[in-house]
Amino acid sequence: MAEISPDALVPRATGPVAAVYLLPGAQTRVLKVYPQPLDRRTYNAVEVEQSKLVGLRSAASIVRVEALDDLPDGRTGLRMEFCPQSLPDLVANGPLPIGDVIVLGQILSSVLAEAHEVGLVHGGVTPSNVLERPSGQPALADFGMALRLRFPRDLMDDAAYTAPEVLREGELSEQADVYGLGAVLYLALTGQSPFPARTGESADGVVLRVLREPPPEVSGRDVPPALSGLLMRMLAKEPDDRPEAVTVRREFEELLTAGPAEDELDFDDFSEELAAGRTVPVATIAAKPKKLVAQKQRKEPKKSRKGLLIGAAAAVALVAVVPVVFQPGQDDDATPPPAPNPTAASTTPTASTTIGTPATSAPSAIALKPPQDKGTSVVLSWSFPQELDEYAVIVAEQGAKKAIVGYHGPKTSVTVPVSPGLLYCFQIQGIDGVGMYLSARIGIRGATCVGQR
Known part of the structure; x- marks a missing residue:
């Protein structure tokens, strides 16, 4: 391990478990610093996980750990590439274009399918771990179980994106990864989580709805029924009722291959209006009327909301x-x-x-x-x-x-x-x-x- 002075680090963000710093003189790299040093067992487990990730065909769509660095106070930092935005940043003004959502689903499900095949579980597929590279391409970050077991996070922070069985029992699994991906894509498609907090609702109230209530089904004239149905199956309460990641990947590939119907509007021309028209039942919306969302989107310059996958969508999106x-x-x-x-x-x-x-x-x-x-x-x-x-x-x-x-x-x-x-x-x-x-x-x-x- 290399030793880095804390005084040389530039704060970037603080998460529930670790802090992220920009490395001086390396604008394309960050250091994710955990509160305590890694023990030998965790260090070895991280190396094993990362070596498996390198061998995946979809490794280019993963933000991998490139190096481990020591700080003088004993803490350990993980050196990774710098991605300037996360999914919550990109949906701040409303849903992503439908083509971007489908391409994002295909890319992330490919990563999970290949990881599951070699015995790797992500363990925390949440919007903050879906990042956008400077090129506009998406990548899945924070991959692996070793650091999650060493530094457990408070599940209440991301309850709306966490599988019911994880909230009940804390057991992370491949099926929980699929649920997390479904919730992430729900956010991309609608601009809100499957279980957004209601006015005056406590965190416990959100958890109870995740455990007991089905998520609202998405409608909208640009939303293929196959996409809406797939997300509902991914968000099933029981793990055995969810499709495997390899099945999710295949269905997203079919959505990409199908393309738009001949009588559909050109998504490239009308993506803002179509996205604004996607709806979920009004009871699930907290303190943000649908009309205001739609008006805000129309006022945004089209190119300012470039969304995820500007590079990738040019290659395989429906538009x-x-x-x-x-x-x-x-x-x-x-x-x-x-x-x-x-x-x-x-x-x-x-x-x-x-x-x-x-x-x-x-x-x-x-x-x-x-x-x-x-x-x-x-x-x-x-x-x-x-x-x-x-x-x-x-x-x-x-x-x-x-x-x-x-x-x-x-x-x-x-x-x-x-x-x-x-x-x-x-x-x-x-x-x-x-x-x-x-x-x-x-x-x-x-x-x-x-x-x-």
């Missing part, structure tokens, strides 16, 4: 649109659009006890091979020098008002159904924890694909 001009008879080759040039995360100073491996930079272009036109389907395949977390296939059909976005996980090939005789353009987008990567736009049957994303 992505690729303007395409079809010009039959010209070359099928397309010129790739400008792509972000992501930079590698800062390397952790070598004086600390480093856990895992630092992120590395990656090329910015996905190589999309010439599509294989089978008449009623097209086989697409592509390559990239490293494995990415998610890919999305964008398909623009001649005569269609907007492109179709299909989520395809980490696969690098897919068969897309097409109509005989129509022209098509295709593009691949991919994301990881660093940035977004694009392929060229390639057409078939004589189509030329032009325009900017």
